[in-house]
Amino acid sequence: MTARRPFRWPALLTESGRGIAFGGDYNPDQWPDEMVAEDIRLMREAKVNTVALAIFSWDRIEPREGEFTFDWLDSVIDQLGAAGIAVDLASATAAAPLWLYETHPEVLPIDKYGHVVNAGSRQSWRPTSPVFRQYALDLCRRLAEHYRDNPTVTAWHMGNEYGWNNRYDYSDDALKAFRLWCERKYGTIEALNEAWGTAFWSQHVNSFDEVLLPRHMGGDAMVNPPQQLDFERFGNDMLLDFYKAERDAIEAICPDKPFTTNFMVSTDQCTMDYAQWAREVDFVSNDHYFHEGESHLDELACSDALMDSLSGGRPWYVMEHSTSAVQWKPLNTRKRAGELVRDSLAHVAMGADAINFFQWRQSSSGAEAFHSAMVPHAGADSKVFRGVCELGEALETLSRAGVQGTELRRAGTAILFSAESEWAIRSQTLPSMKLSHWHDVRDWYRGLLDVGRRADVVPLAYDWSGYKTIILPTVLVLSERDVRRIADFVRAGGNVVVGYATGLVDEHFHAGLGGYPGAGDGLLRDMLGVRSEEFNILGTEAEGEPVTIGLSNGLETHLWQNDVTSTAPDTTIMATYAGDAASDWELDGVPAITSHPYGQGAAIYVGCDLDRHAIARLAAAADGLPWFGEPACVKPGDYGDAAGPTAATANAVPSEDAAGANAPAPRILHTVRESADGAVRFDFYMNRAKESVAVHDVPGEPIIAHRCSRSPSGSAGDIADGIDITGVADGWLLRRNAILVTRTVHRQE
Known part of the structure; x- marks a missing residue:
């Protein structure tokens, strides 16, 4: 893994250059030119000090091929600078102008069914298209040359939400790039055949020129899981490579300003392997949109806990969130009184030093016209804008108090997150199609909050050796190296909690032999002191069958139970399956939760799915034991x-x-x-x-x-x-x- 770029934070236009950044995406090209002065007046009233500019403005900057017009953008930037508002300037490549698609339709992506992904939305381009890259990098260089010395531009914003619409491309450009990617990864075709298990279903390939993309193969066809997982990795890498090309094109001309791109991290999505991406930005930024319902604040904190880890413990940037409702969910709930301010300050509480919204002024037309904004359709005389002004005052107070630059205190427990495991659970070849690694991370995070403990959320690939306890919920994919790291951690005195569907396959999606969990050639089983032979899967689809199974400690499991057939002599059985449903499935008395000493530490095995409330009860029952660490910051009774x-x-x-x-x-x-x-x-x-x-x-x-x-x-x-x-x-x-x-x-x- 590459070394992390040095941390660089964008300056504000304050006397010291410091303060919590506050603002949002600004799209003046949607409005008459005379609106800019009114916008800036309201920005100053709300204490806005930064905006992200020109994210979707390629067609305004280059209205016809080779014809660049910067006058309008110069005017906006000059007015913002005069008002003390810094600019995070975009590369403007997120949405290409229609003339480019008309001239070069070969840049359009292809879906897995062979259909062209037509122009008219964002990111209607192939990350692997050499033609598109030529146009995009030319635009990047023009912007860098024009604004390299502009003091109002204090940061560069590359692209926008990479992968939102072109995460999966099945074009011939992608096929050519995928074959080269596979050759670089495996070196020999024999190694690829071994990794992909091509002996199954007559899929042996004789050269890298025979490697295929996992395109649609029929109504009930199942994609080869290792091939699909590599395609996920490839898509991530191609977009990361495109981001770096844009960044490098600008940095060669304008090296003195920091670079970022906005991640998309919430517990309903984690589009890329951001553990890789975080190393390639100067400061980490994220677009987070709240989850409707009672989990609202907890979900925000869980997502932010991962962001804090991705930032290496340094402050990070909220590039987008919403003042109230969005318009792209099945259920678009608004925010209640106080939530606009509370959510924003909650991000600060979790380590953010920048609070920005999409967008400044709510659009009057287009696909996002009903997406809330800082200035809503109702105008400045509105509850939303008054909330924005209240937030501006609060952030200015926090800035004066010196919050900027302070860092979030770490917890004693880390819940490990793996983008590859989140990708892997999407395979249609697993014992259950209802797995969700990210949601299980969220449930463990919330369950610990319910008993007064706060955990960090840390990428599996990062260094978590300093924690007292690590938790692996549905970390389906574990390489032999991963298992050795975990075993070494426990042997040295750490504690690990291993979930029911963790370590079932290695990085090539190969199931380990000898029993479950099979990762690490049996080392994971040895550490846990358990061996399972089968999975018991429940569901309402099986009419007349039990849909839950009870445990001897009063908990219930609803989806997946491992049939543990043997335990090491020094394994402690903390709970077994019990009751009529357990008997019906021949699991009565079978170990469900165990603890096993290993070296100087302990390895806990949770061999069945538990919901958030059951996790809380399990953690509470273990109060005083070492494996959930210490209460986070506060004591019971506070x-x-x-x-x-x-x-x-x-x-x-x-x-x-x-x-x-x-x-x-x-x-x-x-x-x-x-x-x-x-x-x-x-x-x-x-x-x-x-x-x-x-x-x-x-x-x-x-x-x-x-x-x-x-x-x-x-x-x-x-x-x-x-x-x-x-x-x-x-x-x-x-x-x-x-x-x-x-x-x-x-x-x-």
Whole structure:
């Protein structure tokens, strides 16, 4: 893996060049020229200090082939600069002008059915097209030459959401590039045949010229899994190569400004292997759109936990999120009161030093006309714009307080994420088609939050050796090297939790022999002290069959149970399958969850799927054991609710008691950002619940209290929102969608 580029952060046009960046995508070419002055007036009112410009402006910059017009863009940039607003200037290649497609239709992608992907949307081009690359890099060089010395342009924004529409291309250009990619990867055709298992179904290839793309092969045809996984890797690599070509073309002319491109990381998507991409940007940036429903804040934090790891612990950039509803989901819910500010500050709480939206002014036409924006259709006299202004004030306060440049305090537990495992679970050849690696990461993240523990989310490929515990939920693909790293970690005193569908195949999608999990030529089984022979798969499709199986510890499993037929003598069985359904499937008494000492550490095996609530109960039952690390930043009992300041119910573990599986859980998400020298610390408290929550023993000076109220004295009879906070020292009442930020300065001796 390549070395990471040095961290470089874009300057603002403030006197010091510092501060939390705040703004959004700006598309003045959608509006009359005279609108710019009004936009800038409103930007200053909202305390906007940066915009991303010209992302989709290729046709305005080059309206006809070879005819470049920069006057309009010069005027916009000059006006922004005069107002103290920095520009993150795009390479403008995300959407090509229609004249290019008319002149060169051969740049259009081909889908797996052989159909042309027509022009008219974004990224209607082949990453492997030499013709498109020539035009795109010419545009990059023209922009770099024109704006290399412009002081308002403080960063370069390459492309936009690479892979959004052209992640999979089955054109002849792609076929030629795929054959070369395979030759570079494998070296010999014999190695490729071995890796792809071409002895199956008569797929042996005699040379790299016979290698095929996994195009559509018929209604019920199943793509060879190793071939499909390599095609996923290839698509990632081709787009990364295209990004680097654009970056390098500009950097050769304009080397002094930092480069980024916006990732697409949420727990419903992770389009690329961003563990690779993060090494090729100067600062990491992301487009995150909230998940509708009760998981809203937790999902945001889980996605951001991965972003913090991708950034190497350095601050990162929210390039896009939404002020309210989007227009591209099956269900486009709006944000409730306070969520615009809370979501933005939650990103800061998770390590972001830039908060930007798509987009500044809501479009009046086009595909995204009903996508919310900072200035909505209703105009500046609107709840949304007032929320934007409130956010601008809050971010300016945080900037003055010195949040920028501080870093998120790490947790003691890392949940490992693998883009290759997320790709692999899409194969139509697995025991179940209902696996989701990313969703299982999210469930483990949320389950730990429910018992007052916060985990980091770390790419499998990165260094996680400094953590106390690692968790591998549905990390389907593990190479022999990966397994050795895990075993060495545990042998040295670490703790590992291995999920039910982890380590079933190696990097070539080969199943290990001798029993499950087979990765590492049996080393993973030896470390866990278990051996499984079959998978028991449940589902409503089997009429009249049980759809859940109980465990001896009161938990339930709904999808997948490993039939463990032997355990090592020193393996501790923590739970077995139990009950009528277990008996019906001949699993009664079979180990479901085990613990095995290995070297100086412990290896825990969770041999069945568990939902978020079951994970929380499992973690709570292990309280005091080493394998879930320490509580993240806070201690049980730090929060209160209607039961009073001791908050016993607020910190209850989800259980099957009277309240059922949805019994109250810890309702505060608490993170800490600190300066490198430890001189200053910022505590962020976010209410995860619909109900108001009281928090006490809060350190430091409050600097942001969004939807919070305070009991300064804790005197008898203090009531806030109907909650008794009598006797609460330094008590705060956090309403729904609240966030409290405090600052503690430690004197240096």
